[in-house]
Amino acid sequence: MRRTASLVLLAFAVFFAALSPLMRWYAFPRLAKIPPSQYQDMVLEAKPATLINYGTMKAQQVPKVTIVQTLKGNVAASDRIEQTAGCDVVVWDTLSYVAGSDGKMVSEIPERYIFDAHSQAPVHATGEMVDGDPVRRQGIEYKWPFLTEKRDYTYFDAQTRTSAPIHYKGTRTFHGLEVYYFEQTIPWTKVPLPKKMPVKGITPQAVEKMGTTRWYTTKRMFWVEPVTGAPVNGQEIHKEELRGGDLLPGGGKVTAFAGHVKMRDDYVDSTVALVTSQRTLVLLLTSYLPWGFLVLGAALLPLALYLEARSRRPGPGAADADRFTEPQPQPTPTS
8 A cells, every 4th residue: 555655656756846847948938928919008198398389380398298008909910910920929009199288189109019929029920010101120119028137138119110229227126026127228310200290281291391300319218027028117208309491490400399208107006016916927837836846746756755665664563473483293203
């Protein structure tokens, strides 16, 4: 009976010891992924801000500029692209809607971002775009990979339609979470005018014919929870200018928008709560279960060996039984 139990425990010890690396290095890369149907919205504000008045073509200070970012997973598009991509694909249709203090639209930039659901690496397919312009992204956007590393990454900038390094600047604590802090600075760059202008009757083509161009610079900051790779806070010190042409008095330049853009506090709190819950699920696959299985296997192994040794040891009455053997018949003496 002891030997049967020892063999069973030995089998379980080997099973759990083998399951530990399989859970971390085989199951996790396949199970941890972004759902294709994800929906998320975010509100950011710049208070105060500088905004152009298109009536006078002069910059003026306003109490607040609001940026609403929506992100919606396109399941139909991801299913279609997966047929030829050879990997699990997520398609995000996003919209950045900028509104002034009066609630009127300042700019509206749609995007389609296509990426690998597991690694967050970009997947190039028809439909990848920014504001209707086809793009070919390099690097990440919106989200870092699971198990983010302490290093620089390549980050895509939607305004310039180009990618540039975003630099790891250290580990910090944010709302009780250990996070990695990243910064990216985009120097003054000529960028396209939005397809949808805030003033009726003015089109990007008409502005360009007047010789007026749009320029942009920003300092981008992210606080990223490294287990999930999700930013829990984001800020930008953002500035846009219109330069030259007949649209501006004297052909000079004017600030179109400038401000320190920050996530609204209630959205920071909800994002931290969401990321904290998702962090636990990722840790189950990368730490809790692998280490738990390894410890369980290590504990079962000596117990199995102990029972095996007990099964081979003679019983307590075996030696006495050898001494009390049946007496042999004695030969009969002869006369």
